[in-house]
Amino acid sequence: MRTLQLTGIRASHPRTPVLKDVDLTVPAGTTTAVLGPSGCGKTTLLRVIAGFMRPEAGEVRLGDELVAGPDTWVPPERRGFGYVAQEGNLFPHLDLAGNITYGLPRRERKDRARVGELLELVGLPADFATRRPDQLSGGQQQRVALARALARRPGIVLLDEPFSALDPELRVATRDAVAAALRHENATVVLVTHDQAEALSFADQVAIMHAGRFTQVGAPPVVYRTPADRRSATSLGEACFLPGSLVDGAVTCALGTLPVSAATGSGACEVVIRPEQLHLSDPTPTAPLALVTRTEYFGHDALVELRPLHAPTGEALQLRARVPGGATPSVGDTVAVHVMGEAHILTLEPTTTLAEHGA
Ligand SMILES: Nc1ncnc2c1ncn2[C@@H]1O[C@H](COP(=O)(O)OP(=O)(O)OP(=O)(O)O)[C@@H](O)[C@H]1O
Known part of the structure; x- marks a missing residue:
């Protein structure tokens, strides 16, 4: 060896x-x-x-x-x-x-x-x-x-x-x-x-x-x-990228406020979430809602493309969820999106304070 x-x-x-x-x-x-x-x-x-x-x-x-x-x-x-x-x-x-x-x-x-x-x-x-x-x-x-x-x-x-x-x-x-x-x-x-x-x-x-x-x-x-x-994210599989805002170890983005893996600091950031982290359900009063725009059915599972209904930045975001094949929603459905596990911060533009500018 x-x-x-x-x-x-x-x-x-x-x-x-x-x-x-x-x-x-x-x-x-x-x-x-x-x-x-x-x-x-x-x-x-x-x-x-x-x-x-x-x-x-x-x-x-x-x-x-x-x-x-x-x-x-x-x-x-x-x-x-x-x-x-x-x-x-x-x-x-x-x-x-x-x-x-x-x-x-x-x-x-x-x-x-x-x-x-x-x-x-x-x-x-x-x-x-x-x-x-x-x-x-x-x-x-x-x-x-x-x-x-x-x-x-x-x-x-x-x-x-x-x-x-x-x-x-x-x-x-x-x-x-x-x-x-x-x-x-x-x-x-x-x-x-x-x-x-x-x-x-x-x-x-x-x-x-x-x-x-x-x-x-x-x-x-x-x-x-x-x-x-x-x-690196896309080399190993599908990924959803979202703009967000990091404060105190949690990020707020179009999918709500989520815990993050190992990130310190605060500021504007880009978040990555894997499609299998997104679980879909019928609309609920609290979870973010999204419109199903496309589905790809593979039998054991399916990829579902979604457009969040209330993106805070106003951008036209596109998400991809991987769901069990038997639970594939139809194009045009409105669904609630639940994020499992932690989001990961890809880039962070730290918020600078007046003190840091020497004021
Ligand atoms: N014999 C050669 N003469 C000149 N350029 C070459 C030669 N062999 C490869 N290259 C160039 O070197 C670069 C890297 O080639 P390489 O074969 O290492 O890539 P690769 O990542 O293995 O690509 P692939 O996944 O398509 O096999 C490419 O731009 C290629 O065009």
Whole structure:
């Protein structure tokens, strides 16, 4: 098990600066999911870690070993990582045993017991060893790609959107099998993904990237509940943003006066609330009212778009509530909106006093 540590990494493609002072620590034996929009630099980050690309500045450490730095360069083949790309990239002319042992020393290539062990580790029968890749489903091929990556017992495994080509059902089953195999090997893992659910369920830490920088790194529940900014909030799911006014640890906004998570000070602010925090009921005399403007029904649940009837700022606000599928209101209904749990303050413009102005 080795900790992966990146410090002050800067990296560019010709005429395109990509990574800008990136710092990241992935503790030994844990998984970090890197999430971010297309083109923000996720694959470039993996390429720098793997040693396929040389950073212009900064350091990469694997455990105690400096593998990239101003005067240090360890080539990819001596870094000891496993890499799984979006399309597994198995050799079509080799059977699974040949694929899994490709590049290993000759003695280890003959070790059929190890091949069987690796296949079972990723949830495939050992007797698949003699099959060829075209006799497998896409999900099974991705599991073989992981078995190949694990064959060298790498301390670090880099996964570049390995599940994105799979259909939803296969995706979840493959993801579970891969997660179990990685845990079994105590690997230190970096997973690049576009999929919010995948990042939240697969990783011990999520790192939100935008334009070559991390905007927030933290445990999934912390980043989900207390995002650092709008981008971090929307990277991990739907979010409602509301203007508000913070006074004495409570915020007043179009949904009433709400308790807030960890905010001090007072002033004008922006509040973020997750759609599942909004519960809807028939109108009541005390709860804020909203008009249902659109619904999206998914069976187990539904997304309901709402326009508050009395927004204090007079702005045309739009809210989204996630409600059980059986309780979906109709467009045109007026409903009461109840907020569960705490609101989170994204930005605060503190109220300044005359004393602070030196009066
Ligand atoms: N070989 C290359 N030559 C020049 N520019 C490149 C090259 N590869 C990538 N880029 C540019 O570098 C930037 C970052 O690319 P990168 O592949 O790291 O993004 P990404 O976040 O992985 O995107 P995606 O989610 O679409 O895979 C993009 O602007 C891309 O166009």
